[in-house]
Amino acid sequence: MSRPQEVNDFITDHSPNPVCNKCIANGLGWSNDAAHPAQITGAxxxxxxFVQETGTCSICKDSKKVIRRA
Ligand SMILES: [Zn+2]
Structure with missing residues (x-):
């Protein structure tokens, strides 16, 4: 499965709750990977x-840029 597809699926799994890039990376096991999900979520x-906005991540509860299913 391609990385954009993995990110797409992760966000969809958490829909309608927003998630941040860090939690996407952690959730997909990319924490030691140089491929940051920010470029993918930006795309x-x-x-x-998808909607990207400043909000509260449903996983880490930080207020930051998050993405969710539209
Ligand atoms: Zn988070």
Whole structure:
């Protein structure tokens, strides 16, 4: 499965709750990987399927940039 697809699925699994890039990386086991999910979520946010905004991550509860299913 491609990385964008993994990110897409992770966000969809948590829908309608928003998640942050850090929790996406942790959730997908990318913590030791240089491939940061920010570029992927940035690309997903340009589609009508996703909304990226400042909010509270449903996993780590931090207030930061999060993404969720539109
Ligand atoms: Zn988080």
């Amino acid at each position: 997903l946010a340009t589609t009508s399927d």
